[in-house]
Amino acid sequence: MARGPLQHLRNFSIVAHIDHGKSTLADRILEITGLVRAGDHADQMLDDMDLERERGITIKARAVCLHYPKDGVEYVLNLIDTPGHVDFTYEVSRSLAACEGAILLVDATQGVEAQTVANAYLAIEAGLDIVPVLNKVDVSTANTQRALEEMRTVLGIDPATVLWASGKTGLGVREVIDAVIARVRPPDGDPAAPLKALLFDAVYDTYRGVIIYVRLIDGELRPKMHIRLLGAKAEYEVLEVGVLRPAHEPGTRLRAGESGYVVANIKALGDVRIGDTVVEADRAEGVVALPGYREPKPMVYCGLYPTYPKDYENLRKALDTLALNDASFTYVPETSEALGFGFRCGFLGLLHMEVVQERLERDADLDLVQTAPNVTYEILRTDGATTRVEKPSDIPESNFIAEFREPIARCNLILPAEHIGALMTICQDKRGRYVRTEYLSPERVMLVYDLPLGEIVFDFYDMLKSATRGYGTLDYEIKGYEAADLVRLRMLVNAQEVDALSMVCHRDEAERRGRRILKRLRKAIPRHLFSVPLQAAIGGKIVARETIAPLRKDVLAKCYGGDITRKRKLLEKQKKGKKRMKQVGSVEIPQEAFLSVLGSDGEEEENE
Amino acid sequence: MPVDHLYVHVPFCASKCPYCDFNSHAGRDGEVPAYVEALVAEARARARDVAPATVFVGGGTPTWPSAEAIDRMLDGVMSAVTTSRLTEVTVEANPGTLTPEKVRVLRRHGVTRVSLGAQSFDERRLRVLGRAHDARDTVRSVEVLRDGGVERVSLDLILATPGQSVGEQRRDVARAVALGPEHVSTYVLTFEEGTAFTKSLEEGRLEAPIEGRDLAHLRAACEDLAAAGYRRYEVSNHAKPGAECRHNLGYWRNAQWLGLGAGAHSHVGGRRWKNVDDPAAYAARVAAAGEAVAWEEQPAPRSALFESLMMGLRLVDEGVDLAALAARHGVDPRVEHRDAIERHVVAGRLERDGDRLRCTPAGIDVLNAVLVDFVPDEDDARG
Numbered sequence: 001m002a003r004g005p006l007q008h009l010r011n012f013s014i015v016a017h018i019d020h021g022k023s024t025l026a027d028r029i030l031e032i033t034g035l036v037r038a039g040d041h042a043d044q045m046l047d048d049m050d051l052e053r054e055r056g057i058t059i060k061a062r063a064v065c066l067h068y069p070k071d072g073v074e075y076v077l078n079l080i081d082t083p084g085h086v087d088f089t090y091e092v093s094r095s096l097a098a099c100e101g102a103i104l105l106v107d108a109t110q111g112v113e114a115q116t117v118a119n120a121y122l123a124i125e126a127g128l129d130i131v132p133v134l135n136k137v138d139v140s141t142a143n144t145q146r147a148l149e150e151m152r153t154v155l156g157i158d159p160a161t162v163l164w165a166s167g168k169t170g171l172g173v174r175e176v177i178d179a180v181i182a183r184v185r186p187p188d189g190d191p192a193a194p195l196k197a198l199l200f201d202a203v204y205d206t207y208r209g210v211i212i213y214v215r216l217i218d219g220e221l222r223p224k225m226h227i228r229l230l231g232a233k234a235e236y237e238v239l240e241v242g243v244l245r246p247a248h249e250p251g252t253r254l255r256a257g258e259s260g261y262v263v264a265n266i267k268a269l270g271d272v273r274i275g276d277t278v279v280e281a282d283r284a285e286g287v288v289a290l291p292g293y294r295e296p297k298p299m300v301y302c303g304l305y306p307t308y309p310k311d312y313e314n315l316r317k318a319l320d321t322l323a324l325n326d327a328s329f330t331y332v333p334e335t336s337e338a339l340g341f342g343f344r345c346g347f348l349g350l351l352h353m354e355v356v357q358e359r360l361e362r363d364a365d366l367d368l369v370q371t372a373p374n375v376t377y378e379i380l381r382t383d384g385a386t387t388r389v390e391k392p393s394d395i396p397e398s399n400f401i402a403e404f405r406e407p408i409a410r411c412n413l414i415l416p417a418e419h420i421g422a423l424m425t426i427c428q429d430k431r432g433r434y435v436r437t438e439y440l441s442p443e444r445v446m447l448v449y450d451l452p453l454g455e456i457v458f459d460f461y462d463m464l465k466s467a468t469r470g471y472g473t474l475d476y477e478i479k480g481y482e483a484a485d486l487v488r489l490r491m492l493v494n495a496q497e498v499d500a501l502s503m504v505c506h507r508d509e510a511e512r513r514g515r516r517i518l519k520r521l522r523k524a525i526p527r528h529l530f531s532v533p534l535q536a537a538i539g540g541k542i543v544a545r546e547t548i549a550p551l552r553k554d555v556l557a558k559c560y561g562g563d564i565t566r567k568r569k570l571l572e573k574q575k576k577g578k579k580r581m582k583q584v585g586s587v588e589i590p591q592e593a594f595l596s597v598l599g600s601d602g603e604e605e606e607n608e
Numbered sequence: 609m610p611v612d613h614l615y616v617h618v619p620f621c622a623s624k625c626p627y628c629d630f631n632s633h634a635g636r637d638g639e640v641p642a643y644v645e646a647l648v649a650e651a652r653a654r655a656r657d658v659a660p661a662t663v664f665v666g667g668g669t670p671t672w673p674s675a676e677a678i679d680r681m682l683d684g685v686m687s688a689v690t691t692s693r694l695t696e697v698t699v700e701a702n703p704g705t706l707t708p709e710k711v712r713v714l715r716r717h718g719v720t721r722v723s724l725g726a727q728s729f730d731e732r733r734l735r736v737l738g739r740a741h742d743a744r745d746t747v748r749s750v751e752v753l754r755d756g757g758v759e760r761v762s763l764d765l766i767l768a769t770p771g772q773s774v775g776e777q778r779r780d781v782a783r784a785v786a787l788g789p790e791h792v793s794t795y796v797l798t799f800e801e802g803t804a805f806t807k808s809l810e811e812g813r814l815e816a817p818i819e820g821r822d823l824a825h826l827r828a829a830c831e832d833l834a835a836a837g838y839r840r841y842e843v844s845n846h847a848k849p850g851a852e853c854r855h856n857l858g859y860w861r862n863a864q865w866l867g868l869g870a871g872a873h874s875h876v877g878g879r880r881w882k883n884v885d886d887p888a889a890y891a892a893r894v895a896a897a898g899e900a901v902a903w904e905e906q907p908a909p910r911s912a913l914f915e916s917l918m919m920g921l922r923l924v925d926e927g928v929d930l931a932a933l934a935a936r937h938g939v940d941p942r943v944e945h946r947d948a949i950e951r952h953v954v955a956g957r958l959e960r961d962g963d964r965l966r967c968t969p970a971g972i973d974v975l976n977a978v979l980v981d982f983v984p985d986e987d988d989a990r991g
Contacts, residue, residue: 529955529957529974529977529978530955551819551974551977552819552820552823552973552974553819553822553823553826553973553974554973554974554975554976554977555843555972555973555974555975555976556798556843556975556976557795557796557797557798557843557844558795558798558844559843559859559860559918559919559922560856560859561615561858561859561865561867561873561875562867562871562872562873562882564859564862564873564875564880564915564918564919565873565880565905565907567918568907568911568914568915568918571914571918571976571979571980571983572983572986574976574980574983575980575983576986578980
C-alpha cells in the first residue's frame with residue numbers, strides 16, 4: 001500500500017444539521033474521486049441502513065478513503081462521517097477528534113440551525129480547520145445572503161471564505177475538495193513511536209465480529225500485532241487492517257496520521273468503547289491515553305413489553321441482536337404488575353429510543369407495548385446514600401427522600417424571531433431557566449435555555465415544532481443534575497395502581513398533568529360492563545379523577561339465520577382485540593393507552 | 609337432526625329503504641319470472657327430501673311481485689317438499705302491496721302467518737325511513753289479512769328512528785297494539801355498512817345513535833308491549849302466549865334449515881352455506897347447475913358451540929340447555945366456559961338454573977359484551 005507522505009494526506013468530516021444535504025454531498029465527493037460511479041448505488045453511500053435513510057440521519061459513522069490527483073500529486077483523503085443527531089454528541093466529538101478539518105455545511109434554504117451551531121462548536125473546540133460550504137444554492141428558495149449573515153453572526157465565519165455548492169447537481173463540489181486540500185492541514189505524528197490510536201467508531205459484522213475504526217496518532221498497526229484497549233483493559237491480536245473504498249480493502253499496515261479499520265477477533269460491541277485509546281500491548285508503557293474518553297450513559301429509559309407474553313423470548317433475542325450493533329443501548333429484564341415480563345431499556349436520547357423501537361418492530365416483527373419514557377433521576381436518601389433511579393416505580397416514599405435531582409440540559413433553540421414570545425412562554429412553563437438570546441439575523445434568533453431533560457422528553461419537542469410551524473430546531477447537552485420539587489405521580493385504574501403509567505413530574509404541575517393524562521386514558525380505554533374510576537395520586541392523595549361510564553347497551557337488534565357466520569366473526573374479531581389488551585385487575589387496557597401518557601395534543605387542550 | 613325449517617328468499621322490492629342492508633333490489637321486476645323458475649328448480653333439486661315444520665318466505669318484499677308470480681312460486685316450492693309436518697308458513701309483506709287477491713293466493717298455499725313491515729305509524733318517520741307506504745296502508749293491510757283468514761299477523765316496528773321521541777314511539781306502539789297483531793318485532797335502528805343511512809351518518813347529515821337514547825326507546829317498547837300482553841321472548845320479539853314465530857325460534861335454537869333463493873343461507877349437518885347474492889346470477893347458476901352455492905364452511909365444534917350460545921342466549925326466558933349443547937357439540941360449555949359463566953352469573957348478567965343458562969334483563973342489553981367471553985380461543989377453535 002504505497003502512500004504519499006503525510007503531506008498529501010487529509011482527514012476530514014462533514015458537519016451539518018439534519019437534512020442539510022450532508023450525505024448527498026458525500027456521494028458527489030465519492031463520485032468525483034472515482035470511488036463510486038454515479039447512479040450505480042442507492043442515493044447516499046454512507047447511510048447503510050434503511051431507517052437512517054428514511055429519517056435522513058446517519059447513526060453509525062464510517063470512514064472512506066479517497067484518492068484525488070491534483071497538480072501532479074495523488075492526495076489521499078479520509079472522509080470520516082459523523083452521526084447527525086443531538087443524541088450522539090459524544091460520538092460526533094470522537095469522530096471529529098480523528099480529523100484535522102471539517103466541512104461545515106449549511107443549507108442555503110434553511111440557514112443556520114440548532115445542530116449546525118452545536119456541531120460547528122464541537123469542530124471549533126476540537127481545533128479543526130473549517131471549510132464553510134453553503135449547500136443547495138441552486139434551489140429557488142435559497143436565501144444565501146441570510147444564511148451567510150447567520151454564519152457570520154453565530155459562528156464568526158467570514159462570508160468571503162464560504163464556498164457555494166449543490167450536492168444534488170455537483171455544482172461547486174470539486175472546489176470544495178480543492179478547499180479541503182488547501183485549507184485543512186495535513187496530520188502530523190511519528191510513525192516510529194509506539195502505537196497510539198483513537199478508536200472513533202465500531203460496527204458489528206456477523207461474519208467477522210466487531211470491526212473498529214481508528215485514527216493513528218503515532219506508530220503503526222499491522223496484522224498479527226497484539227493490541228490493547230486502554231479503557232476497556234482488553235487485548236487482541238490484529239487479524240486485518242485496511243481502508244474502506246468503500247468496501248473493506250485490506251492492506252499491510254496503517255501508519256501515523258492515517259485512518260482505517262481493524263479486525264481483531266473482538267466478539268461483542270460491548271467490549272469496545274468509542275473514544276478508547278489503542279496501543280501495542282508490548283509497547284504500552286508510558287503511552288498516555290487520549291483525552292475525552294467517556295462511558296456512554298443512557299439518559300432516557302422506557303419499558304418495552306411484548307404484547308403477547310409468548311413473544312418474550314423473541315424480544316430478548318431481538319434486543320441481543322440490537323445491542324451487538326449499538327453499544328450505547330442498554331437493557332435489563334424487568335417485571336411490571338400491569339404488563340408482565342419485559343425489559344427496561346436505556347437510550348442516549350429520544351431519537352435514539354425511537355430508532356431502536358422502530359428497528360425492533362421492523363426487523364423482529366414484534367408487537368410491543370412501550371411505556372412512557374423517563375429520564376434518569378438522582379435521589380439523595382435521608383440516610384445519605386445517593387441512587388440513580390431509572391424508572392418511576394423505583395422511587396422511594398417521599399419520607400426517605402432528602403433531595404430529588406433531575407438532569408438539566410443546556411438547550412440551543414433556533415427559530416424565526418416572530419415566534420420568540422411563544423417559545424419563551426413554553427420554556428417558562430417547562431421550568432426553563434433563561435440563559436441568553438442571540439440574533440442570527442433580523443429574522444432568526446437563537447434562544448439558550450436550561451431545561452429539565454424530563455420536560456424535553458415529555459412533550460417539549462412537539463411543542464417547539466408546533467409553536468414555530470416546524471421551523472424551530474433544538475440541540476441540547478446535559479449539564480448536570482439539580483434538585484427540584486419532584487413527585488411521583490401515580491395512576492390508578494379501578495383503584496389499582498398501574499406502574500407502567502406512573503411518572504415523575506414537578507409538584508406544581510402534577511394536578512394539571514394528572515388531569516390531562518386521565519382525560520386521554522378515558523378515551524383510550526374502552527368502556528367496560530362496570531364503571532371504571534381513573535385517578536392520579538401523589539402518595540395517597542388523589543389529585544385528579546375521571547370515570548369511564550359503563551357499557552349499558554351492546555346487543556344486536558337483529559340476528560337471524562343469515563347473520564350467524566357474520567356475527568360470529570364480528571365477535572371473534574372483538575375478542576382478538578381484547579386479547580391484545582393488557583389486563584389490570586378486571587380492566588382491559590389497550591396498548592395505545594400506555595402511550596397516552598406521552599406528548600402534547602394541542603387540539604385536546606383547546607377543547608377544554 | 610332433521611331439517612325442520614325451510615327459508616325462501618324473494619329479493620324484489622318496490623324501492624330500496626335507506627337503512628336496509630338486506631339482499632333486496634328495486635327496479636328489477638323484469639327478472640321475476642326467471643327468478644321464480646330458478647327458485648322452483650332449486651326447490652325440486654334440493655328440497656325433495658325435506659319435510660319442514662315451518663316455512664318462511666322473506667325478502668325483499670315477497671308480496672311485491674304479481675299474484676300470478678307469487679302463486680307460481682308458492683305452488684312450485686310447496687309441491688317440491690313434504691308438507692305433512694307443517695305447522696307454520698310465514699310470508700313477509702309490506703303495507704301497500706297486499707290485495708285481497710294476493711291474500712287469497714297466500715291462503716290457498718297454506719300461509720298461516722304474515723309479518724308486516726309497518727315500521728312506524730308516524731308519517732314523518734316513515735318518510736325519514738324512506739318507506740313507500742303510509743299508516744293507512746298498514747291499517748288496510750291488516751284488515752285485508754284478517755278478512756282473508758290469515759290466522760297470525762306480526763308487525764315490525766323500528767325504534768329510535770332519527771328525530772323520534774320516546775313519547776312518539778309510545779304512540780306508535782299503541783297504534784300497533786290497537787290493530788291486534790299476535791306478534792310484534794321491535795328493532796332499534798342500526799346503521800349497517802354500505803347503506804345510505806350510514807353514508808349520511810358519516811357525512812354528518814344524520815345524528816349518531818346515542819346509547820342512552822336507544823336504551824330508553826328499547827325499554828319503553830318492552831314495557832308498553834308487556835302491558836299489552838306481549839311477552840318479550842327474544843331480544844327484539846314479543847308475542848301473545850303461544851304466538852312466537854316457530855321458524856325464527858329454529859334459528860335461535862341453532863336448528864337445521866334449508867335456504868332457497870338468492871343469498872339464502874342454509875345450515876344442515878353442521879355445514880353452513882350461502883347462495884350467490886345477485887338474483888340474475890343466482891337464476892343463471894341454478895339453470896345451469898341445479899344449485900347456486902357461493903360459499904360454505906364447517907365450523908369446528910367449539911365455534912359451533914359458540915354459535916349455539918350466541919343465538920340461544922337471545923331467547924329471554926328459554927336461554928340454552930348446557931347439557932343438551934354438550935351432547936350436541938361434543939364440547940361441554942359447563943367445563944369450557946366455567947369461568948365466564950360464573951363471572952357473569954355473579955355479576956348478574958346471566959342466570960343459571962341447573963343446566964339452563966339465560967340472560968338476566970340486565971345481561972340481555974349487553975349480550976355482545978357477555979358473548980365475547982365465550983368466543984373460543986383461536987388456537988382451540990379448530991380443535
